[in-house]
Amino acid sequence: MSPTLNDGEILLSKRPHLIKVGFIYVINHTDLGVIVKRLKGQKNNKYFFEGDNLKLSTPSSVIGPVSRERIIGQAICSLGRKRIRRL
Numbered sequence: 001m002s003p004t005l006n007d008g009e010i011l012l013s014k015r016p017h018l019i020k021v022g023f024i025y026v027i028n029h030t031d032l033g034v035i036v037k038r039l040k041g042q043k044n045n046k047y048f049f050e051g052d053n054l055k056l057s058t059p060s061s062v063i064g065p066v067s068r069e070r071i072i073g074q075a076i077c078s079l080g081r082k083r084i085r086r087l
Helices: none
Strands: 010-014 024-029 033-043 046-050 070-080 082-085
Touching: 010 024
Parallel strands: none
Antiparallel strands: 010 070, 024 033, 024 070, 033 046, 070 082
């Protein structure tokens, strides 16, 4: 999720109630494990995610469509070595 999130930062998340395009979510992916990605779209009760670093991030074609029950958190804040930032 670089440049938005960097290695070593702590991510605080909350249980999502509404799922909105453009927000960052924690996903329990069936093949990739727990990942953090930004929601890019929704269609037919499936959600489509991608990372902010399109060159180095896992492509959305690999992530594939994600069902609602796999979205386990919404990122609200990151804690870095020198700052706390709302997301």
